[in-house]
Amino acid sequence: MKKIFLPVLMLVFLSNCTQKNSGWNSLIIDNTLEGWHIFQDNGSKKGWIVEDNTLIFNGVSDMETGEGDASLLSDKVYGNFEIKFDWQIVPGGNSGFMWGVNEDEKYHYPYQTGQEIQILDPAIYKNPTIALGGDIEVNNAIEDLEARKHFVGALYDLSAPSKTDVARPANQWNTYLIKIDYNSNLGEVILNDVLINSFPLAGPGWEAMFQKSKFNRPDEAEYLGDERWKGFGKYSEGHICFQDHPGKVSFRNIKIKELD
DSSP: OOHHHHHHHHHHHHHHHHHHHSEEEEETTTTTOOTTEEEEOOOOOOOOEEEETTTEEEEEOHHHHSSSSOOOOEEEESEEEEEEEEEEEEETTTEEEEEEEOOOOOOGGGGOOOEHHHHEEEGGGGGGGOOOOTTHHHHHHHHHHTTTTTTTOBHHHHHHHHSOOOOOOTTEEEEEEEEEEETTEEEEEEEEEEEOOOOSSHHHHHHHHHHTTTGOOOTSOOGGGGGTTTTTTOOSSEEEEEOSSSSOOOEEEEEEEEOO
């Protein structure tokens, strides 16, 4: 009997060791929001829940209430990492994943510091009027129909995806694998197993993107406060973030691997 079961036991042992040593860590713990908090939460912000190990924003966004950004931040700060997760958005919905977010009170929103990989219903670019969030989001899509710097997989307003036919429709699951590595000065976005975007994280290449973006308009957007965009993209270590934005969005199988 020992000879029969020993190989099976060895396979189980090796499988467990591989999982433990893979470096990938789940960011949903015990079907709770443990390890997460809402941006600059004063105790009144809400909108995020976990059901069946799926992270869901089903609240009303700051864009609609004006009561303060309720984006969800990791308690932990990350530098170089890879993250993978599945996401699903409702028709007309919009969200995003950010990194390098600084929570200093001088910043009013996570996107004043964090760079964003765009998540949205791709059908918005066929019919911008379906975009949730009112005229702001409708106009954002209309103004970007050619450049596609706000499309699925874009480094928001900085780098357009190289392919625009990879995302699945609203209410279907998509999968992102995002790599952020300041040591090699490389960011990558893989959508549904297809590399659709790569970009520098610093240096002349990043500055060239920045100069052409909305983040290089220091005299605009008074609602951002005195700091405006002064801290944008400046933090190579910071919180990761899922965005508070119009429309229900769900995330599952969220795992991260820190890089040396």
